[in-house]
Amino acid sequence: MKSKKEIILDTALDLFAKKGYTATSTAKIAKQAGVSEGLIFRHFSNKDGLLNAIMELGKEKGQALFNLIQEFDTAKDQLRYILQIPFQIPIEEHSFWKLLYALKWQADSYDEEISSQLSVELVEIFKKLGYENCELEASYVMLLFDGMATSVLLKSHKDQKEIQQLILKKYNL
Amino acid sequence: MKSKKEIILDTALDLFAKKGYTATSTAKIAKQAGVSEGLIFRHFSNKDGLLNAIMELGKEKGQALFNLIQEFDTAKDQLRYILQIPFQIPIEEHSFWKLLYALKWQADSYDEEISSQLSVELVEIFKKLGYENCELEASYVMLLFDGMATSVLLKSHKDQKEIQQLILKKYNL
């Protein structure tokens, strides 16, 4: 059984994702979660604390996705996996990631912590694949990654499968 | 001399861009603009009206950028121009476009009006350039475009010149 703390976090995530952070009051969270408003502050001290917990969740989920890179043996497979990540996000997680991306744009400073890790791995991959300017190529893929995420999360493309294929083809995958 | 209406709009734009829409109160706008708070509502009827006026401004600026495409004679030049747009945004306009992108992620529906126009033009360009699947290639560039915007507006501006070169090179430009 889920703890009340977990229920609060899940509910906040749900509402933040659906309505946005500022548009979601702690009162609504408490009501939908079926707990008292005070309990939110006991567990997360702040409304900001709630948001941080969610962003932490985002980091973990991101981390988990990136950790899978190592499961693939060849650089080719790794690159193929990476380029497919945005398209593989299950629909039920879309609003979650949309929330995190929206926060990126609102926040004063972009948190590059996780993404820089991905960047490092991409450099390695391109080295193995014999690319000339590996850092630059990695930067390009990072940029492409944001483009893919934007496309997947914000637009209603029917031809996403084909775009995905095109991207892979551009890297001979 | 600027009308008070214009001053309000400029101030709102400035504050929305710096602090975000919800975090900016009409009181702050009025104070910084040096007008009474009531005047904001007389001219824009809503806080939302203020935002809409700004988004209209974004459409116009976007439109202006896209209209320049026709100034170039060859498809090659046109594509080169398009691929450089995000990198050419003057720094003083960064916060403006950052605001508009942030709104995209917050709003319930992504306004594809202008961007779809760009999409159409890209299809034309790729036809002229003899690409096989022109629609798909156009979609890819659109995706790339969002990636470039994200990179330019959110990330550190280190190797952007080089990325720009790389992108052009990938299209033999």
Next chain:
Amino acid sequence: MKSKKEIILDTALDLFAKKGYTATSTAKIAKQAGVSEGLIFRHFSNKDGLLNAIMELGKEKGQALFNLIQEFDTAKDQLRYILQIPFQIPIEEHSFWKLLYALKWQADSYDEEISSQLSVELVEIFKKLGYENCELEASYVMLLFDGMATSVLLKSHKDQKEIQQLILKKYNL
């Protein structure tokens, strides 16, 4: 052709009657009257001034109704006329009188000026009709008068014609 002052007064009357005094803003009056907001204050100095003008109108209309009493020769005819006044108000004037009655209930002090005049006349009438306690009977009719007004203006009686008959019958009219 009506002067702008008259148009303003008519419009104010219409809106006050329909929506109530406080719920009607001078902006709405100006808009519906097709004049500038400033003009209202030039002509009536206050929003209260507008209301006073309307109440003055009410006094005049009331006065006019009461003046007709003298047109009847016999006390009987006069009483019959008085008892029928509330029922004779044309429907298009209902909202006007409803407004005036509503104001009576809101105002701090009931303005008895006109009604006291009616009271005096009633006493005369009852004297002529040979009633014992004429003052008291007049007071009773005054009370009845308010009851009739309330009935006519607030309730949707289908049997108003019959009530009217009953009242007349009670005074052998």
Next chain:
Amino acid sequence: MKSKKEIILDTALDLFAKKGYTATSTAKIAKQAGVSEGLIFRHFSNKDGLLNAIMELGKEKGQALFNLIQEFDTAKDQLRYILQIPFQIPIEEHSFWKLLYALKWQADSYDEEISSQLSVELVEIFKKLGYENCELEASYVMLLFDGMATSVLLKSHKDQKEIQQLILKKYNL
């Protein structure tokens, strides 16, 4: 000891009665009640909610008065009681009932719920008393009732005792 909710309601009643609904701000209520303004909305959600609560109170008080009718054994006693109700209202409740009557005139729809019940009982009474047209006579008393209320609540209290006697006498009571 009274709950803060009750204190708020009492204060609102007091101020609404004295100054009117629209002229009384929630800030004033909060101040006089010695509570925070927010608490008003937590308990009554709306300023309207506050008013509804008061009108509910009016219904209950009215109901209580009408319920007493059954306590009298004969139709005569019942009618006498009814005809005296408006005159029996204690002075300290005058502003309360004045408020409710004022609302009747302002509201878009006259709430006939309770009064229709009284109407039904009057018909019964007149049947027992052997009146010919009982419905009509009941309607007349209802009208008289409003007249009495207007007289008691709005006008000077000079000869009210005598008017009361006169009314009773007209029904041989």
Next chain:
DNA sequence: CATGAATGAGAATTCATTCAT
């Protein structure tokens, strides 16, 4: 006489947060 931009004081309402129980 007439306009309408501009004001500034309040209005109702929301909301994150605290605290006694």
Next chain:
DNA sequence: CATGAATGAATTCTCATTCAT
């Protein structure tokens, strides 16, 4: 751990009124 009454500052918005033109 958990509640929910209570707070008070902030927020959007309205409105009567003024005044330069």
